[in-house]
Amino acid sequence: MGFLVQFVVFMLFPWFLSVRAEENYSSQHCDFPAIFNFGDSNSDTGCMAAAFYPEVLPYGETFFHEPVGRASDGRLIIDFIAQHLGFPFLSAYINSIGTSYRHGANFAAGSSTIRRQKRTVFEGGTPFTFEIQVAQFNQFKARTRKFFNQDAQGKNSFRGHFPRPEDFAKAIYTFDIGQNDIAAAINKVDTEDSHAVISDIVDYFENQVQTLLGLGARTFWIHNTGPIGCLPVAMPVHNAMNTTPGAGYLDQNGCINYQNDMAREFNKKLKNTVVKLRVQFPDASLIYVDMFSAKYELISNANKEGFVDPSGICCGYHQDGYHLYCGNKAIINGKEIFADTCDDPSKYISWDGVHYTEAANHWIANRILNGSFSDPPLSIAHSCRAQ
Ligand SMILES: *[C@@H]1O[C@H](CO)[C@@H](O)[C@H](O)[C@H]1NC(C)=O
Ligand SMILES: *[C@@H]1O[C@H](CO)[C@@H](O)[C@H](O)[C@H]1NC(C)=O
Numbered sequence: 001m002g003f004l005v006q007f008v009v010f011m012l013f014p015w016f017l018s019v020r021a022e023e024n025y026s027s028q029h030c031d032f033p034a035i036f037n038f039g040d041s042n043s044d045t046g047c048m049a050a051a052f053y054p055e056v057l058p059y060g061e062t063f064f065h066e067p068v069g070r071a072s073d074g075r076l077i078i079d080f081i082a083q084h085l086g087f088p089f090l091s092a093y094i095n096s097i098g099t100s101y102r103h104g105a106n107f108a109a110g111s112s113t114i115r116r117q118k119r120t121v122f123e124g125g126t127p128f129t130f131e132i133q134v135a136q137f138n139q140f141k142a143r144t145r146k147f148f149n150q151d152a153q154g155k156n157s158f159r160g161h162f163p164r165p166e167d168f169a170k171a172i173y174t175f176d177i178g179q180n181d182i183a184a185a186i187n188k189v190d191t192e193d194s195h196a197v198i199s200d201i202v203d204y205f206e207n208q209v210q211t212l213l214g215l216g217a218r219t220f221w222i223h224n225t226g227p228i229g230c231l232p233v234a235m236p237v238h239n240a241m242n243t244t245p246g247a248g249y250l251d252q253n254g255c256i257n258y259q260n261d262m263a264r265e266f267n268k269k270l271k272n273t274v275v276k277l278r279v280q281f282p283d284a285s286l287i288y289v290d291m292f293s294a295k296y297e298l299i300s301n302a303n304k305e306g307f308v309d310p311s312g313i314c315c316g317y318h319q320d321g322y323h324l325y326c327g328n329k330a331i332i333n334g335k336e337i338f339a340d341t342c343d344d345p346s347k348y349i350s351w352d353g354v355h356y357t358e359a360a361n362h363w364i365a366n367r368i369l370n371g372s373f374s375d376p377p378l379s380i381a382h383s384c385r386a387q
Helices: 003-019 047-051 077-084 130-150 157-161 179-187 194-214 257-280 291-300 358-368
Strands: 035-039 104-106 172-176 219-223 285-289 316-319 322-325 329-332 335-338
Touching: 035 077, 035 130, 077 172, 077 358, 130 157, 130 194, 179 194, 179 257, 194 257, 257 285, 257 291, 291 358, 322 329
Parallel strands: 035 104, 035 172, 172 219, 219 285
Antiparallel strands: 316 322, 329 335
């Protein structure tokens, strides 16, 4: 570093420190070399499509103009994060075709849970639980290092496809998982103690984050879980209910209160865990992002923000007790029905009744990336510790 540059950095630094509310976080843009993402279908960029069956159109129609293993018409929040940080879209770790891992890898897989599952893959369970995703990451890191050491002279071409060993400590680790655990807890709300279950889910999450800390991860960007009670497929308007819901069952947006309350309880316990981990690991940066509030704000202001009613589903057929999911065909009441897309997905918050549209993901990403839903209130570009 030249004398002048050194001088400027030195002079500016105390000033930056004094205006930043958060001591010890970087005043400069963090120089993340890579992103490693863990999660479920909210951030799966091709894992399930590569492992099992590819998706069909109209998935992907808006941005990619073909199905690309994402549960949306276009980009996901993780795609907007990657673009915002100047990276190409993240490749799914198990996708073998046309992928590069130079700037990170995505371990997220649709239907993944934090806890281990009792159901097998054939019963609709996921093999890619959070624990397995972390094990895959561990293997990815170890094998990357091995190849790098074997190829010390850089004679082989694969170097350009992997992160450098030193990138792992400087990378940002992003998380969006827990929604499927909450969904399972909702299904069993009458038979199990959901408070104990939710505590257990959060303990499992903490264990895996501890493992990643042990592997040298230092910057964590952790999304809490969204308002699951606002997913349109579960709303009474799309279900033939034989009783009228009682007072207090729904909120003013048509969302199911007790389901959102379970998500809120998970989020509260998750936040306590993040705060606890910060004390245990003072050199790490653990940012808790209130995804619930960001999504709920959009749902509450749907019309004002240019969207149709939040119960609207762009793609799919959900009427009279029938649920035909986006892209599927079936004979219903003697008529062949194709669960097709709407005219203008950008007017809908919900793409397929469960997942958000690209337009909604973009709206949410714009609000979380600048730190307005973060604790501490840091933008993603400033979420690392000062070096
Ligand atoms: C900043 O880091 C120093 C040294 O690790 C520590 O003593 C101090 O408590 C930290 N401040 C905050 C606000 O975390
Ligand atoms: C973040 O961006 C959103 C959307 O542009 C804006 O409403 C909000 O005030 C911004 N927050 C901060 C802390 O800059």
